[in-house]
Amino acid sequence: MTARPDEGTPCWADAMFTDVERAEALYADVLGWTFGASAAEYGNYVLARADGSAVAAVVPPAPGQQGPAQWCLHLASPDAAATAARVRDHGGEVLMQPMRVGDFGTMCLAREPGGAVFGVWQGDTHEGFEATAVPGAYCWAEIRTREPERTDAFFTAVFDYTVRGIEGGMNGFRVYDLGGRTVLGRMRMTDDLPPETPSYIEVYFTVADCDAAVAAAGRHGSAVRYGPADSPFGRWAALTDPQGARFSVIDITTARGEKPQAEDVVRAPDG
Known part of the structure; x- marks a missing residue:
């Protein structure tokens, strides 16, 4: 079994796009990504793969969440709820409370005091990047x-x-x-x-x-x-x-x- 990433390790990246098809066309051309089918039960989340390995994802905004597109880096945690508590205790803001995503894992979104938004990911069947530091990853x-x-x-x-x-x-x-x-x-x-x-x-x-x-x-x-x-x-x-x-x-x-x-x-x- 592959060892889980240490707490605080960058482990996943995704982005929200109003026009997902346009984003897929761009990143396919620039990074060589291929895309799976959108998962309606998970907000039409779409995995991106590089040479067959899952490396990122794109997703349309949920109703009422329209805003500028941006990439979000997720940091690994063995306990997303405990990490969210530390975020609050040290002056950060929890934008989305820890939420279970099927059997894939648990995620939350946070903002650090300087204003940068990041994700926290407690992996289960999906631990995060399947490849790094290779073309497209x-x-x-x-x-x-x-x-x-x-x-x-x-x-x-x-x-x-x-x-x-x-x-x-x-x-x-x-x-x-x-x-x-x-x-x-x-x-x-x-x-x-x-x-x-x-x-x-x-x-x-x-x-x-x-x-x-x-x-x-x-x-x-x-x-x-x-x-x-x-x-x-x-x-x-x-x-x-x-x-x-x-x-x-x-x-x-x-x-x-x-x-x-x-x-x-x-x-x-x-x-």
Whole structure:
């Protein structure tokens, strides 16, 4: 049996789109996804697969929930109710109470004090990503926040994260480590973004060719926010799809330059 992901590990990503068919066409072209049938009993939730492995999902908004499209990163938990309680205890907001989803698992939605929305997933028959860091699959995520100190304090209280700085990190970039592994990034939002832009989590998907993925996204009306550009982690670009969902693509096989080193611990969890 595959070991369940440690609590706080990114384990799933999904997005809500008013026009699901348009989203499917775009992500099929950009990421090579194929899509299953929508599950009416679960709000017409549609699984996306890369080379046969479940890697994400798309879903239309429920009645009365229309809003801008956005990707939501879900963090693993052995007890979603207990995690939701810690969210409330440490200044976050539970947007959707823990809810059982058939025999797949239990989910809830939360907002951290800096404003970024994230999910909590207590897996059962569906533990989360069936593949990562391969073309079409999730590989990384960064919390973009206007209140980094509050964000760090919250996440280290809710999950067993240690926060570290990065040598030469721009915009106060930090990483969250979990059990000796780096699992998330955290960056201060700059004035380049309109003040009405809320804090959010940027999800990175792996691609075989960054430039080709950007070109494909452009054919579907996506906007390029940054790149394509080379980095020590791969050639990448930040995009906004036509329905407003932000995401990034990265070719991790084309890393250029030396990876920056993590600095001393900035904040460790209490106890």
